[in-house]
Amino acid sequence: MKKIILLALLLVSIISCKKSFTKPIVDEFKRGLITDHAMVVSARVEASKIGADILKKGGNAFDAMAATQLALAVAYPFAGNIGGGGFMVYRKANGDIGALDFREKAPLAATKDMYLDSLGNVIPEKSTLGVMSVGVPGSVAGIFAVHEKLGSLPIEDIIKPAIELAKKGVVITEKQEKKFKNYQESFRKVNKDSILFEKDWKANDTIKYNALAETLTRIMTNGRDEFYKGETAKRLVSFIQENGGIITEEDLAKYDVSWRTPITFEYDDLKIISMSPPSSGGICLAQIMEMIEPYDLDQFGHNSVKSIQVITEAERRAYADRSYYLGDPDFVSIPGETLISDNYLKDRMASFSFDKATLSSDVTHGDIQVVESNETTHYSIIDQFGNSVSVTTTLNGGYGSKLYCSDLGFFLNNEMDDFSSKPGVPNMFGLIGAEANSIAPEKRMLSSMTPTIVEKDGKLLMSVGTPGGSTIITSVMQTILNVHEYSMTMQQAVNAPRFHHQWLPDVVLFEPNSFPNEIIEELQRLGYKTDEKRAPVIGKVDGILVLENGKLEGGADRRGDDTATGY
Numbered sequence: 394m395k396k397i398i399l400l401a402l403l404l405v406s407i408i409s410c411k412k413s414f415t416k417p418i419v420d421e422f423k424r425g426l427i428t429d430h431a432m433v434v435s436a437r438v439e440a441s442k443i444g445a446d447i448l449k450k451g452g453n454a455f456d457a458m459a460a461t462q463l464a465l466a467v468a469y470p471f472a473g474n475i476g477g478g479g480f481m482v483y484r485k486a487n488g489d490i491g492a493l494d495f496r497e498k499a500p501l502a503a504t505k506d507m508y509l510d511s512l513g514n515v516i517p518e519k520s521t522l523g524v525m526s527v528g529v530p531g532s533v534a535g536i537f538a539v540h541e542k543l544g545s546l547p548i549e550d551i552i553k554p555a556i557e558l559a560k561k562g563v564v565i566t567e568k569q570e571k572k573f574k575n576y577q578e579s580f581r582k583v584n585k586d587s588i589l590f591e592k593d594w595k596a597n598d599t600i601k602y603n604a605l606a607e608t609l610t611r612i613m614t615n616g617r618d619e620f621y622k623g624e625t626a627k628r629l630v631s632f633i634q635e636n637g638g639i640i641t642e643e644d645l646a647k648y649d650v651s652w653r654t655p656i657t658f659e660y661d662d663l664k665i666i667s668m669s670p671p672s673s674g675g676i677c678l679a680q681i682m683e684m685i686e687p688y689d690l691d692q693f694g695h696n697s698v699k700s701i702q703v704i705t706e707a708e709r710r711a712y713a714d715r716s717y718y719l720g721d722p723d724f725v726s727i728p729g730e731t732l733i734s735d736n737y738l739k740d741r742m743a744s745f746s747f748d749k750a751t752l753s754s755d756v757t758h759g760d761i762q763v764v765e766s767n768e769t770t771h772y773s774i775i776d777q778f779g780n781s782v783s784v785t786t787t788l789n790g791g792y793g794s795k796l797y798c799s800d801l802g803f804f805l806n807n808e809m810d811d812f813s814s815k816p817g818v819p820n821m822f823g824l825i826g827a828e829a830n831s832i833a834p835e836k837r838m839l840s841s842m843t844p845t846i847v848e849k850d851g852k853l854l855m856s857v858g859t860p861g862g863s864t865i866i867t868s869v870m871q872t873i874l875n876v877h878e879y880s881m882t883m884q885q886a887v888n889a890p891r892f893h894h895q896w897l898p899d900v901v902l903f904e905p906n907s908f909p910n911e912i913i914e915e916l917q918r919l920g921y922k923t924d925e926k927r928a929p930v931i932g933k934v935d936g937i938l939v940l941e942n943g944k945l946e947g948g949a950d951r952r953g954d955d956t957a958t959g960y
């Protein structure tokens with residue numbers, strides 16, 4: 394019997410490989426962690442564990458969100474943060490949905506041309522490196538807003554584990570050792586005094602974060618306002634201004650989060666719930682998925698030439714719209730409903746043919762009457778009550794602006810680079826921006842973060858998201874398709890090789906050594922420009938899938954130290 398099952402598995406494997414024309418995925422038939430009740434998947438084992446412990450203690454997904462966010466700020470300074478911002482999409486057990494925008498804001502003294510020289514040229518690195526690239530942080534306000542509206546445990550229970558972790562210290566992984574090494578030059582360039590991360594840290598060393606533990610203790614004792622109006626606010630502003638920055642106490646005092654209505658759309662029998670502007674994630678995801686829905690992707694096969702063509706062409710068209718129409722909805726009017734309407738999207742794909750690549754120079758934003766980065770981190774949570782949370786949070790670049798406030802123990806973001814400094818000039822992710830995303834005081838910069846929740850037949854199916862700057866949207870989409878169209882497990886869906894196109898530059902990025910030469914060569918013959926070198930990693934997806942028997946399967950991306958924990 395065992396032999397027959399093995400033979401059947403082998404046969405299925407051969408058929409599915411043949412159908413998809415790709416190399417077999419390394420983890421064929423592999424499932425991720427399975428749990429009965431609840432799960433957290435994040436970039437670090439310490440954070441997933443702290444989140445899962447909160448759930449075990451009786452806390453809900455929202456309590457675990459706050460605890461995981463803080464634990465990542467300690468264990469994963471590369472992107473976890475209290476000096477940055479992010480977005481959360483949620484679905485409560487009763488089906489209610491919502492979204493929180495705790496994105497950074499431009500300081501009051503920010504101006505449209507603040508990154509241009511007297512000749513109108515972009516000043517290199519001014520929006521990416523150092524104090525002028527910092528936006529007013531939103532993460533602490535985000536944590537407290539979530540806890541106040543949706544949490545259940547006392548805030549002390551939620552903040553304490555991160556404080557303890559900071560005091561006890563975090564063991565450095567091999568991947569972290571490499572990252573610290575890669576960023577030494579920038580750390581030295583930006584910071585006046587030597588910082589904690591300049592030491593020659595090696596894998597298995599333990600870093601203790603005493604200054605951060607003190608900051609978190611003050612926040613635990615005095616609440617949200619400690620960060621925005623209290624002693625921490627004053628010390629942060631002094632530090633920023635000593636370094637020549639423009640953020641004031643008024644900027645911090647005026648910061649607030651915004652509860653938003655998520656973007657929802659249907660794809661086959663799925664309902665997809667994703668982040669609304671100022672993230673482009675939800676609208677762009679909806680556009681791409683609605684443009685590809687009429688095609689038989691499952692028949693074409695996973696990562697086959699035809700599937701790559703259809704997805705690439707939809708991505709090209711969606712990213713062209715992103716660049717033109719999207720920005721902070723509190724400042725610009727976005728034709729959201731039209732952008733994701735059937736007629737508009739059918740029209741957008743009308744110029745697509747399987748015979749030949751469309752040129753990005755022939756695609757501009759669609760004609761609509763307007764009435765009037767890679768370095769982020771994501772965590773997914775499903776609790777024992779059936780609530781789900783999908784959060785993507787960021788400092789923008791790895792270690793943000795690289796400016797580290799040693800006094801308070803955290804890095805500051807370089808989120809100002811997500812604005813378009815000058816329409817037509819690409820940001821650090823190569824994204825071209827337009828007027829809708831120009832800089833203004835208190836405006837939020839456009840994002841690609843795409844925290845997403847998927848329902849099937851009215852029931853929760855998946856919580857998913859990823860870092861990766863401009864590649865976030867396309868990685869989230871491929872993960873959903875991998876489960877829905879290509880019947881992969883959550884872990885396989887997360888691990889499968891990915892590709893990406895974003896209109897400009899007009900090139901399809903492939904993960905190196907992951908796609909067979911025949912596929913790449915056939916795409917080149919059809920007129921696609923391809924690049925297998927520039928994107929060693931496309932996204933680092935963390936997701937949770939609700940299985941048919943009600944159990945949960947975690948997908949923790951093999952590309953990082955990501956870990957699923959639960960019970």
Ligand code: GLY
Pocket residue numbers: 766768769787788789790808811839840841842862863
């Ligand atoms: N900073 C990357 C993003 O918001 O998309």
